[in-house]
């Protein structure tokens with residue numbers, strides 16, 4: 275899938291992966307979302323511990339390694355991921371609501387760099 279890593283950005287700044295967005299609202303609705311000038315590349319996300327930029331959200335590889343030997347870091351990482359997971363249903367609900375109200379222009383389609 276060539277859009278596997280593409281993202282939809284909500285007005286809150288939260289992101290939903292395009293394959294999930296398509297499952298939620300259908301491909302036709304996703305195609306109506308304006309394309310952002312932003313590109314998802316290796317600078318897109320920020321490690322919540324050290325601020326290192328990366329293509330993936332969450333801890334950077336160095337902080338993962340550190341967290342394996344540091345209980346406090348590990349706890350922080352677990353909390354961070356837990357918060358992200360618990361936000362997910364809300365984020366999806368907000369997205370589906372916006373599409374239902376046809377507020378496509380408040381959303382942005384962010385393409386992933388090849």
Ligand SMILES: [Zn+2]
Nearest residue numbers: 321324334337
């Ligand atoms: Zn880091």
